Amino acid sequence: MWLLTALLLWVLAGAQADLTKAVITLQPPWVSVFQEENITLWCEGPHLPGNSSTRWFLNGTAFQTLTPRYRIAAASVSDTGEYRCQTGLSVPSDPVRLEIHRDWLLLQVQSRVFTEGEPLTLRCHGWKNKPVYNVVFYQNDKAFKFSPQNSEFTILKTSLSHNGIYHCSGMGRHRYTSPGVSITVKELFLAPVLKASLSLPLLEGHLVNLSCETKLLLQRPGLQLYFSFYTGSKTLMSRNTSSGYQILTAKREDSGLYWCEATTEDGSIVKRSPELELQVLGLQTPTPVWFHILFYLAVGMVFLVDTILCMIIHKELQKQKQWNLEISLGSGPKKNVTSYLQEDRYLEEELKCQEPEQLQERIHQKSLEGGQQ
Numbered sequence: 001m002w003l004l005t006a007l008l009l010w011v012l013a014g015a016q017a018d019l020t021k022a023v024i025t026l027q028p029p030w031v032s033v034f035q036e037e038n039i040t041l042w043c044e045g046p047h048l049p050g051n052s053s054t055r056w057f058l059n060g061t062a063f064q065t066l067t068p069r070y071r072i073a074a075a076s077v078s079d080t081g082e083y084r085c086q087t088g089l090s091v092p093s094d095p096v097r098l099e100i101h102r103d104w105l106l107l108q109v110q111s112r113v114f115t116e117g118e119p120l121t122l123r124c125h126g127w128k129n130k131p132v133y134n135v136v137f138y139q140n141d142k143a144f145k146f147s148p149q150n151s152e153f154t155i156l157k158t159s160l161s162h163n164g165i166y167h168c169s170g171m172g173r174h175r176y177t178s179p180g181v182s183i184t185v186k187e188l189f190l191a192p193v194l195k196a197s198l199s200l201p202l203l204e205g206h207l208v209n210l211s212c213e214t215k216l217l218l219q220r221p222g223l224q225l226y227f228s229f230y231t232g233s234k235t236l237m238s239r240n241t242s243s244g245y246q247i248l249t250a251k252r253e254d255s256g257l258y259w260c261e262a263t264t265e266d267g268s269i270v271k272r273s274p275e276l277e278l279q280v281l282g283l284q285t286p287t288p289v290w291f292h293i294l295f296y297l298a299v300g301m302v303f304l305v306d307t308i309l310c311m312i313i314h315k316e317l318q319k320q321k322q323w324n325l326e327i328s329l330g331s332g333p334k335k336n337v338t339s340y341l342q343e344d345r346y347l348e349e350e351l352k353c354q355e356p357e358q359l360q361e362r363i364h365q366k367s368l369e370g371g372q373q
């Protein structure tokens with residue numbers, strides 16, 4: 001017996017850890033109805049085995065009913081209030097505020113609070129279900145939709161711009177106007193911002209991490225965001241769970257405007273980042289091929305001319321040396337001969353490093369001097 005109790009407690013404790021929230025659904029789905037209309041509340045949530053007992057609360061106080069279905073027949077003002085429910089293995093549901101009205105016209109909605117991306121249906125409903133024509137829907141007293149026949153209008157994807165107070169007017173026997181309903185649209189995540197891992201501008205050849213940064217504002221179990229990266233008309237990465245994209249080696253052609261998108265799995269919310277300008281600088285300015293070819297040709301020519309001139313001058317010098325020697329041996333003093341020879345040798349040394357033009361000049365002068373003497 002003791003063991004059985006312990007086992008039961010352990011099972012209960014285990015279940016407690018992942019208790020889900022019960023959920024109330026309405027039938028018909030509207031959170032406000034006219035007096036004398038019928039409405040049924042359903043409670044969904046996990047039950048204890050063999051016990052479908054459900055607890056209901058109105059304005060925080062439990063009341064008798066133990067079935068998952070709570071029916072209000074011919075609603076009265078006293079049924080107005082905040083309803084919650086709880087099943088055996090759930091925590092109490094979020095409250096549903098039910099309003100019972102006495103009027104000619106009623107703007108009905110399925111909920112007063114939405115998460116962006118969810119649809120919002122507005123129903124301009126007449127007392128005793130009387131048909132209503134030429135319906136006008138208003139947001140913050142500004143008409144935004146005229147509907148001659150249909151008294152229902154659906155905003156397919158709500159966004160923050162749909163926050164406000166709504167009402168409707170329509171023709172029955174007269175033109176009637178409904179009371180206002182306050183609608184709140186909550187943001188699920190912030191619009192992303194695209195960031196680069198390196199400060200801009202960047203140099204060619206570097207690795208760049210781009211990240212699509214956003215922030216979740218509401219807790220949603222199992223919520224998964226998907227990220228896409230774009231540049232120009234190109235998609236770099238499409239719908240990936242990773243919020244990062246790598247440019248392995250940045251090239252000058254990678255320069256341009258980049259942006260990213262964050263979306264929910266069903267695509268009901270798509271948010272785009274502002275553009276980020278990526279500028280990739282080259283390491284050096286490239287020179288055209290023809291420039292290289294011309295440059296090496298010119299260097300080659302200079303070298304060739306240089307060599308030929310050198311050979312010619314060398315031969316000339318050899319001849320001159322012999323000639324000088326013959327003259328001085330014949331008539332001049334010995335001192336002169338040695339000095340000439342020394343100068344010539346000096347000239348030959350210089351030949352190795354002098355510019356051809358300068359050399360030519362020097363040699364020309366020398367030979368003139370030699371001739372004069």
Ligand SMILES: *[C@@H]1O[C@H](CO)[C@@H](O)[C@H](O)[C@H]1NC(C)=O
Pocket residue numbers: 036037038073074
């Ligand atoms: C509410 O339900 C009852 C039957 O339970 C029905 O007779 C009555 O017409 C319904 N009222 C409305 C407004 O639909």
Ligand SMILES: *[C@@H]1O[C@H](CO)[C@@H](O)[C@H](O)[C@H]1NC(C)=O
Pocket residue numbers: 058059078079080081082
């Ligand atoms: C529940 O509270 C609302 C105000 O929050 C009140 O108008 C309503 O009468 C209450 N309902 C009951 C049954 O006490």
Ligand SMILES: *[C@@H]1O[C@H](CO)[C@@H](O)[C@H](O)[C@H]1NC(C)=O
Pocket residue numbers: 048051052053088
């Ligand atoms: C079902 O569970 C509730 C508590 O959630 C309890 O009060 C009730 O006695 C249980 N009924 C049965 C038949 O076990």
Ligand SMILES: *[C@@H]1O[C@H](CO)[C@@H](O)[C@H](O)[C@H]1NC(C)=O
Pocket residue numbers: 197198207208209244
């Ligand atoms: C880029 O991201 C990778 C991992 O995704 C990381 O290893 C690397 O250090 C990052 N580089 C820079 C420059 O931030």
Ligand SMILES: *[C@@H]1O[C@H](CO)[C@@H](O)[C@H](O)[C@H]1NC(C)=O
Pocket residue numbers: 238240241242244245
């Ligand atoms: C998502 O990104 C990761 C790394 O950034 C990559 O390995 C993976 O292949 C991508 N998946 C798809 C479907 O593109």
